[in-house]
Amino acid sequence: MKIRLPNADGCVVDYVLQRPEPLVAPRPPAFNRTAYAAAHVVVDPIQPYESWSGAPAIDWDRTLAFRSYLYGLGFKVAEAMDTAQRGMGLGWQGAAELIRRSVAHARQIPGADLACGAGTDQLDDSRRHSLSDVIAAYKEQFDVVESAGGRAIMMASRALCAAARSADDYKSVYDAVIAESRRKVVLHWLGDAFDASLDGYWGSRDVRTAMATVLEIIRLHAGKIEGIKISLLNAEYERELRAQLPDGVKMYTGDDFNYGDLIAGDSTGISHALLGIFDPIAPVAAKALGLLAKQDFEGYCAAIDPTVALSRELFRAPTQYYKAGVVFLAWLNGHQDHFSMAGGMESARSVLHFAEVFRKADEAGVLIRPELALERMARFLGVRAGVEQ
Template structure:
């Protein structure tokens, strides 16, 4: 197995020899007994990019090929979400093209499924003055998704967090959009560890107050709510939400720290999944979920458990920079030819972070092509000043 010199937290450099075994791919997309959305990233085109912070260029061929990779493993796709750098490199114009292209691509593949993020990121939060501005922005984005034959995931809104003054303001906005939606919508509860501008969302800085508001919105609009994704990195809070949801409304875990136990469930209830980490560990998650569906809980646990330390490292604080780790692994595994991201997001993490992600990915059997991964890791380390 190949060996790479990697830095340690104490400043030392030591050889690391890979030990992981690539995960076997299924011959056909497997069936799961949990709904599993993988939030997918976008691939930059560095050969066309001149202003990556202001106008990033997207490699559409590689971006759509990665979606075929996820579909082949049995996943639904959560399109144009945080993992695709919405509001952190991908603007609404870019998201529109991504949604349009992905929906068209899904129609060419029997069984391919996806839902699309609809938010308010065409609005500047600082310039938003009224709830009607937020409503109009949501209407535009949900309308765009529906016009192109898609289903909407109603993303949390920075603009709404800025102008809302009470839980009733959230009820007004969500009630208006859900009341107009053609199909059922997935709601999105994203904690401020993922986006500091969402602090106080649902009109409260306290979980119990926010939870009461969310449940009231769902109960008032239950015919239009498929489910809610919760991303608070706190399994107890997710269970509290899950236990209070009305019958028929699904809980989608967005907890990239505790997803294994939340998906397995507690013997009474379980969570479905809408996760950014599934982008990075798709083969392992697919195998684990297929085993769970077959009743083989022991293998589910043995396959998915090693991915959890890796995910916790990728999503460590500042959590919003997790996208860098996801794309780093896509590059190591040969899904793209470079480690370049919209807005230069690859620079959001440092050498020690990437070195530990590499080690943990190997131990979780996430490195599909060990020789390629080692060669690429050596080149990255050399750029960062760690040579052989």
């Protein structure tokens, strides 16, 4: 099985699939780490909507079916997060409906569990808001999540980052929101590689100063905090914060560059996971986590390590465009019938990037039906780049 793929030097060369056999998904293994997969949404491209409006037409059947697929592999779902294009194609009204539908859907699946993103993205980014506005926006979204029966992931807030003048402003906002939450909360530290408007979050551009602020918030509310997801793409910072967390508060790695080692753990501890990369690599990640739970570290590394090269390609700078590769692989793998995205995000990456994603997905063994992926990749190259097979 082979295909003609473009290279960075402008040439088109034959590529022979390294793993032409179909991928057989494992039975849901027992994990010894909590593993949330941040899931994408499937749009309905033949419905009337404006691509850049923030209000896409969502294909609810395919969107919820993908969540069933993740539950069936043993994952929890992180709903309405960055991977679902929050703030980059999916506005708050669509996210609220997604949350309600996803929580109701999970109730119908034995053992299914999820947590849902609650932020402040109903506020207009073009104007500055008061801290009171930010608190009210957070509380509104928490109420939607908790009234539906879900748990909240307290997402980093662009509005708070713009409004705050000191670390104390962050403390006052988080204190006010967490104190009134009905269930335990997962905090979310999203680095500026994912969203430049979050530069200086927690009141400082110095990571260790910011870390001291978030630790103060966590220690004050430790009984109401399930954990914190950190997405700084820096394993050293994650290990430092992990070592200082109070007992019972989990570190959730959001490091899509170094998750393999961080989940495996070391003498400083282990990380649980809340990752966007779990969306496209779900069967392989499930196998790896199952092996880790059996203390088969060699098998774990053999399964997870090849996915890291794929993840680093998907999440390379500009990192916020990683969603395009995630949905591209969902299309190649047959989870949806098209490569269309909210906000027209399918155009955010180059053909060369998608060609490299295809190569690395094959090498990592995450192409579920290689023949289908090959046929779809060929069609994509013909339309987008005029590359005929």
